[in-house]
Amino acid sequence: MISRLRGRRTAAHQKSNPLAGLTVPTGAGLLTCRVLDPVNEPVRQAEFTVTDGNGRKIVSGETDPFGTIVAMVPNGEYRLAVSADSFSSYRGSVSIAEDGQHAGLGDITLQIAPSLPLPAPGEWEIEPAHSRIGFIARHIGLARVHGRFDNFAGAIRIGETIEQSAMHVIIGAASIDTNVQMRDDHLRSADFLDVANYPTLEFYSDRFAHRGGNNWAISGALTLHGVTRTVTLEAQYLGMGNGMEGETRVAVRASTELHREDYTVNWQSMLARGIAVVGSSIKIDLDIQIVPKG
Structure with missing residues (x-):
C-alpha cells in the first residue's frame, strides 16, 4: 500500500513538473523562467542569451509559444539577457551552485519600449x-x-501621420x-528575371x-517579371x-518572403536526383536609410 501511494505521489509530481523527466548531467543545472508582457501574456520568440562572468556566450535561443526559457548550463554564475x-x-543574474539545481527565475515581465521620435x-x-x-534563396535544396541588388532608388512621402x-x-x-558571374548571368536570363523584357522591379x-x-x-504592390502581387514588408523603425x-537620416529594417511561382518564374531545371536548383521561397531583407529630398 505504501509503495503504491509513493508511486502515485511520484507520478503526480512528475505530471505537475514537466522538468522532472529531464536528465541533468553532473556539474550542470537548469535555468528556467517565463517571459510575459505587461498584461501577463506570454512573449513568443523573445531572444535570450546566457553569458558567463567573462561575457562569453554559453547558450542562446528564443522563447517557446508559452514564453518559456529552459537552458541547461554548467554550474557557475551567469547573466541572462532577454x-x-x-x-x-x-x-539579470542567476547562479547554478549545485549539481542538478533548478534555478527558476519565475516570471520576467518586459515593459513596452518607448516609441522613437x-x-x-x-x-x-x-x-x-x-x-x-x-x-x-536555397540552392539545390541545401545551401543558402x-x-x-546594387541599383535601386526610392521616394517616400511622409504624411501628417505615418499611416x-x-x-x-x-x-x-x-x-x-x-x-558568381555565371549564376548572375543565368538569373538575368529568360529562365528567371528576363531582364531584357522586364528591366525593373x-x-x-x-x-x-x-x-x-x-x-x-x-x-x-510588387511588380516583378511583369506580374503584380500584394506584398507586406514587416518593418522595424530604427x-x-x-x-x-548634419543632414537628418532615418533608418528602417524590413523583410518579407516571396514565392517565385507567384511571378511566373517557373524555371524547373532539375538535378539528376530531382532536386530543384533554386528553391521556391526567397527571403528579402532590406536595410534602408532615407534623407530629405532635394
Whole structure:
C-alpha cells in the first residue's frame, strides 16, 4: 500500500513538473523562467542569451509559444539577457551552485519600449550608399545563396501621420549580384528575371499600419517579371540621426518572403536526383536609410 501511494505521489509530481523527466548531467543545472508582457501574456520568440562572468556566450535561443526559457548550463554564475521587438530589454543574474539545481527565475515581465521620435512630414528619398536590398534563396535544396541588388532608388512621402505615408521603389533587375558571374548571368536570363523584357522591379505602397512599438507593416504592390502581387514588408523603425554633414537620416529594417511561382518564374531545371536548383521561397531583407529630398 505504501509503495503504491509513493508511486502515485511520484507520478503526480512528475505530471505537475514537466522538468522532472529531464536528465541533468553532473556539474550542470537548469535555468528556467517565463517571459510575459505587461498584461501577463506570454512573449513568443523573445531572444535570450546566457553569458558567463567573462561575457562569453554559453547558450542562446528564443522563447517557446508559452514564453518559456529552459537552458541547461554548467554550474557557475551567469547573466541572462532577454529582448523582444517593441519591449525594453531585461538583464539579470542567476547562479547554478549545485549539481542538478533548478534555478527558476519565475516570471520576467518586459515593459513596452518607448516609441522613437518619428520623421517630419515631407518628401524623402532612399540614400543608396547606406542602404542595402538583399535576398536569401536555397540552392539545390541545401545551401543558402546570398545576393543583393546594387541599383535601386526610392521616394517616400511622409504624411501628417505615418499611416498617411506612401513610397515608390524601383530596382534594376540587371544589378542582381550573388558574387558568381555565371549564376548572375543565368538569373538575368529568360529562365528567371528576363531582364531584357522586364528591366525593373517596382514596389508601391500607401498602406502603413502600426504593429506596436517601433514595428510597422507596409503593404503594397510588387511588380516583378511583369506580374503584380500584394506584398507586406514587416518593418522595424530604427530611429533618426545626423550624418557627417548634419543632414537628418532615418533608418528602417524590413523583410518579407516571396514565392517565385507567384511571378511566373517557373524555371524547373532539375538535378539528376530531382532536386530543384533554386528553391521556391526567397527571403528579402532590406536595410534602408532615407534623407530629405532635394
